[in-house]
Amino acid sequence: MIVEDDETIGGALQRLLVAAGYSVEHFVTGRDALNAANRRTPDLVILDVGLPDQDGFAVCRHLRSTFADLPVVMLTARDSDIDIVVGLDAGASDYVTKPFSAPVLLARLRAHLRGSTTDPDQPFECGALRIDPAARRVTLDETELDLRAKEFDLLLILARDAGRVVTRDRILAEVWDLHWESSTKTLDMHVSALRRKLGDDTDSRQWITTLRGVGYRFEAQ
Numbered sequence: 351m352i353v354e355d356d357e358t359i360g361g362a363l364q365r366l367l368v369a370a371g372y373s374v375e376h377f378v379t380g381r382d383a384l385n386a387a388n389r390r391t392p393d394l395v396i397l398d399v400g401l402p403d404q405d406g407f408a409v410c411r412h413l414r415s416t417f418a419d420l421p422v423v424m425l426t427a428r429d430s431d432i433d434i435v436v437g438l439d440a441g442a443s444d445y446v447t448k449p450f451s452a453p454v455l456l457a458r459l460r461a462h463l464r465g466s467t468t469d470p471d472q473p474f475e476c477g478a479l480r481i482d483p484a485a486r487r488v489t490l491d492e493t494e495l496d497l498r499a500k501e502f503d504l505l506l507i508l509a510r511d512a513g514r515v516v517t518r519d520r521i522l523a524e525v526w527d528l529h530w531e532s533s534t535k536t537l538d539m540h541v542s543a544l545r546r547k548l549g550d551d552t553d554s555r556q557w558i559t560t561l562r563g564v565g566y567r568f569e570a571q
Contacts (some may be wrong), residue, residue, distance in 0.1 A: 351392035352376045353383040353409065354425070355402050359448075363396065363425075369523040370456055378402070380409040391417055394463055397442070399426040399433070407440045414441030421462035425450065453507060453524045460510075476512050476570045479548075479557075481505065490548065500525060501544050504537075508558065508568035517565040541566065 352367075354360035355378045367374045375392070377383040380401045387395070395413060399406035410422050421443045426433070429447040437445045443462055446455060457470035471484035480489045486502055488495045497505065503525045508516055518534060526536075541558060548557045559567045 351383060351387065351395045353380065353395060353401065353406070354378065354398045355400065356398070359398075366452055366456070366523050367459075369517070369519040371517070371520065380404045380406070384409065384412055387413065387417070391420065394421045394423065394459060396423050396425050396459075399424060399428050399437070407436055410437065410440040410442050423458065423462065425455070453503060456524055457510065474509075476509050476568070479509065481509055495547050497544070497547060500540055501547070504540050504544055505548075508566060512568045512570040515561055515565050515567050519565075521565065 352360055352363050352374060354363065354376065357378070360376045360378065364374045364376050375386060377386060378401075381403050383395070383397075386392075397406045397410060397413075401409065406424060406426065410424065413420055413422055422441060423444045423446060424437045424442045425446045425448065426437075427448040434445050444458055446458065454470055461470060473480060473482040473484075475481075478491045482488070483506060488497055488502065488505065504521065507521060507524050518537060521537060522534065541560075545558055550556050550558060555569075557569055559569055561567060
């Protein structure tokens with residue numbers, strides 16, 4: 351559930367989440383969101399603070415009192431320390447400020463949906479590959495790879511969901527831009543470059559599998 355009164359931001363968020371495979375409902379007022387939640391409990395709520403009928407902190411407190419385990423992620427331009435403290439004290443599971451990074455936001459949502467407190471910046475490994483999101487460093491067989499910015503972002507989204515298909519639409523939404531509608535040749539070129547740097551070889555190990563017309567699957571070695 352998205353609770354955001356700015357139609358442009360709310361619509362962009364909805365397109366991003368739908369491309370990532372989520373079913374999404376978008377509400378512009380706290381009242382409508384609470385009524386909908388009472389009818390059918392959402393799996394997660396993305397909540398703005400500046401709503402037209404009541405502030406998001408009040409909505410968050412109501413959600414927390416009614417649904418004790420419901421993940422509530424506050425997404426707002428209000429970035430002062432006091433606002434963050436008030437939001438978390440109101441029961442928010444997370445507090446993300448605008449402007450935000452689409453890949454990081456989606457990683458946080460996945461963490462909350464699987465009931466984990468995993469830090470999306472925490473280094474992780476896929477076989478001989480080690481990825482450090484915070485430092486934006488990748489090592490393969492203990493040798494650091496020289497990746498361009500978008501190559502790193504592409505690798506990160508694929509590796510986080512190793513063994514699962516990541517659709518082309520989701521990659522374009524997360525790695526490039528919420529409204530990115532250019533030719534997918536750019537994506538194909540980045541996949542090819544990333545494969546070369548990973549040393550993909552069909553005769554030995556292959557990191558990235560293409561599913562034509564669907565997307566890509568990262569193969570943990």
